Amino acid sequence: MRKRVNALAEQLLETLEQQGYRSTSPRRAVAQVIANQDKHFTAENLREQLPSLGRATIFRSLKLFVETGVLCRVLLEDGDLHYQLSHRGHHHHLLCVECGSSQDLLGCDIEELLQQTSASHGFELSGHWLEVYGRCRSCSKSESSAELAAV
Amino acid sequence: MRKRVNALAEQLLETLEQQGYRSTSPRRAVAQVIANQDKHFTAENLREQLPSLGRATIFRSLKLFVETGVLCRVLLEDGDLHYQLSHRGHHHHLLCVECGSSQDLLGCDIEELLQQTSASHGFELSGHWLEVYGRCRSCSKSESSAELAAV
DNA sequence: ATCATAAAAGATACCTGGTCTCATTAAGAG
DNA sequence: CTCTTAATGAGACCAGGTATCTTTTATGAT
Ligand SMILES: [Mn+2]
Ligand SMILES: [Mn+2]
Ligand SMILES: [Zn+2]
Ligand SMILES: [Zn+2]
Helix, strand or coil: CHHHHHHHHHHHHHHHHHCCCCCCHHHHHHHHHHHHCCCCECHHHHHHHCCCCCHHHHHHHHHHHHHCCCEEEEECCCCCEEEEECCCCCCEEEEECCCCCEEEECCCCHHHHHHHHHHCCCCEEEEEEEEEEEECHHHHHHHHHHHHHHC | CHHHHHHHHHHHHHHHHHCCCCCCHHHHHHHHHHHHCCCCECHHHHHHHCCCCCHHHHHHHHHHHHHCCCEEEEECCCCCEEEEECCCCCCEEEEECCCCCEEEECCCCHHHHHHHHHHHCCCEEEEEEEEEEEECHHHHHHHHHHHHHHC
């Protein structure tokens, strides 16, 4: 599994290089860490794991990885902004309000619905932002077991 | 028109009172100002218009008006958070990226679509956040005229 | 009308997440 | 290997918002 992670980290760097950015050692370190992350994380989380990097560098590389499509931003229900490895291209997230896990919603089937609704308001659609909140499978499962136990 | 605004402002305050909050003079001032606003605005805008109020009071009353359903938050495409008089109940916004105007989208017809999609991922939907970006009727009109003119 | 009490205000310190500046370092193309 | 330019790190700064504490004020009970 370690090997896989390194492979992923290298892939992320390649994406940068392909877009003309240098592969510096801070960026390699950041790529390592985000490849290891299995949940969405904050800039602060990243900083804790890379205390030797300058703070500005952390923010700069986050921004860069977002711009190059490696990371995406995730808006939590409480308004907090997190980052997460991105499936390239437009997609949305199912965010579990219980355990904080997130699942990607790949096909964006609301686009055409939105298109219609917008048009009917004389509005020329150019984009949208959607986050979906709820309970993931395992959390709703354990909640129902808890309910049973409580009876 | 001034009379109407006052009527609106009073309505906003009544909403607070009905929910057990006191009608204080800072809150009356804030209600006046937000009733006068015809676009979404920031905490800072509010502060400029009410320089005599304490900064914390501005933020506290914004929060309160949001909680009581008088204001809603609007997430701009660049990530900025604005406030705006709210239609009560769940709704979304059509935000013009050109002129910054916003239009409410009242019927939330994506709910059932989302419900299905979530269910198919084993996800128990509890809420969502959606903002729609594009060009409003008058902006797309003037853009097409500009195009014609440029030929 | 007065009073007691709890809520709210205001000043101000603090916090989080992020940008700017500027001097220094290091990729990487030639 | 050298040169150029991008990138880094330190640190000041900024925006938006919260916490703490003391003083003020709205409101319900007398
Ligand atoms: Mn994503
Ligand atoms: Mn709204
Ligand atoms: Zn969960
Ligand atoms: Zn417009």
